Amino acid sequence: MGFLQNFLNKFFKNLFKKKSHLKLGLYGPPNGGKSTLANRICKDWLDEEMSSVSNIPHETREIQIKEQINIKNDKGKELTFNLVDTPGIATKIDYEEFIKKGMKEKTAKKRAKEATKGVIEAIKWLDDMDAVSVVLDATKDPYSQVNITIVGNLAARDIPVLIIANKVDLKKANINKIKAAFPQYEVIGISAKYGKNTKEFYERLFKLVG
Amino acid sequence: MVTFQFVPHHEIEDLSSAKRVNKLLNIVKQNKIVLLEGRLRKEEETDLIEITMEEISKSKFKGIELSVIYPEKDKFSGVKKVRQGFVNMLLGDRQGLTIIGPASVVKKIEQNPDNIELFTQEVRKSRKRNKR
Numbered sequence: 010m011g012f013l014q015n016f017l018n019k020f021f022k023n024l025f026k027k028k029s030h031l032k033l034g035l036y037g038p039p040n041g042g043k044s045t046l047a048n049r050i051c052k053d054w055l056d057e058e059m060s061s062v063s064n065i066p067h068e069t070r071e072i073q074i075k076e077q078i079n080i081k082n083d084k085g086k087e088l089t090f091n092l093v094d095t096p097g098i099a100t101k102i103d104y105e106e107f108i109k110k111g112m113k114e115k116t117a118k119k120r121a122k123e124a125t126k127g128v129i130e131a132i133k134w135l136d137d138m139d140a141v142s143v144v145l146d147a148t149k150d151p152y153s154q155v156n157i158t159i160v161g162n163l164a165a166r167d168i169p170v171l172i173i174a175n176k177v178d179l180k181k182a183n184i185n186k187i188k189a190a191f192p193q194y195e196v197i198g199i200s201a202k203y204g205k206n207t208k209e210f211y212e213r214l215f216k217l218v219g
Numbered sequence: 220m221v222t223f224q225f226v227p228h229h230e231i232e233d234l235s236s237a238k239r240v241n242k243l244l245n246i247v248k249q250n251k252i253v254l255l256e257g258r259l260r261k262e263e264e265t266d267l268i269e270i271t272m273e274e275i276s277k278s279k280f281k282g283i284e285l286s287v288i289y290p291e292k293d294k295f296s297g298v299k300k301v302r303q304g305f306v307n308m309l310l311g312d313r314q315g316l317t318i319i320g321p322a323s324v325v326k327k328i329e330q331n332p333d334n335i336e337l338f339t340q341e342v343r344k345s346r347k348r349n350k351r
Contacts, residue, residue, distance in 0.1 A: 100268055101282025101322035102275055125272040132269045152330040154285040158264045165261040 039066035039097025046201035067124035096127030147182035257313035289315035
């Protein structure tokens with residue numbers, strides 16, 4: 010039943026899909042740098058920011074969309090897409106963790122509640138994506154089940170995936186570990202914060218959806 | 220004390236996706252760690268995360284820690300791979316083991332990748348650590 014539903018969804022989506030409405034989703038666990046990358050893309054091509062960023066997990070608790078981003082490469086090729094920055098996907102959310110980061114109880118509880126809704130929203134949006142960049146923190150263990158579940162789900166839906174090993178500016182970053190965890194996917198190391206290797210990232214986007 | 224509950228695959232194979240996820244989550248909500256024979260379908264793993272979030276927002280439940288140990292398909296030969304795929308399609312995926320623990324009990328599960336370490340939460344200032 011699930012298979013049939015997926016097939017029909019994909020069939021009708023492809024039937025009415027226009028290139029100008031291509032949706033590129035940024036998915037991944039909290040604090041991987043999805044919003045930092047979204048801001049980097051928007052700064053590079055629109056000269057403006059998109060999302061707020063923070064060291065406290067679950068800063069992005071609602072889907073953020075920036076429409077009609079047009080990127081160009083050295084060969085004059087152009088790509089227009091709608092960028093979708095999603096809340097970090099987690100299997101647990103505890104307001105006490107936010108209190109430990111200095112938040113008041115009421116604010117922490119509100120943040121936790123919004124964060125749970127954000128995860129649900131992010132999962133529901135998976136079906137709407139035409140391509141996804143899974144943004145992982147290259148300093149952390151990539152073998153988390155959340156990462157594996159996200160990537161496995163995208164594969165099951167035939168959505169093209171590019172894995173971003175973010176934060177390569179940090180000493181602890183280990184891109185090879187991420188490559189070993191996801192050998193069947195293209196992995197690119199970048200620093201969204203400092204703009205390192207973003208040119209190669211844009212080239213990979215052309216390959217991903219071009 | 221940490222309680223593990225083994226769930227053989229035949230106990231969930233006739234259930235709908237929603238009932239499978241709810242059955243496992245109900246055990247976890249009793250503060251037990253589920254050891255499921257095999258694995259859920261990929262979309263069911265996402266459903267598990269989604270329903271977990273719904274449970275967190277309406278109760279004191281803090282969520283889950285989830286890990287799946289799964290034999291690499293590349294290690295199978297061609298014939299075995301096809302045969303396994305056919306069996307999985309008919310009966311569900313009985314390969315591997317799925318571990319689902321309540322976040323109030325399980326601090327983290329590290330997978331590296333064939334070896335799993337399960338760390339439990341600190342209880343009354345004494346640190347408990349179970350290694351598998």
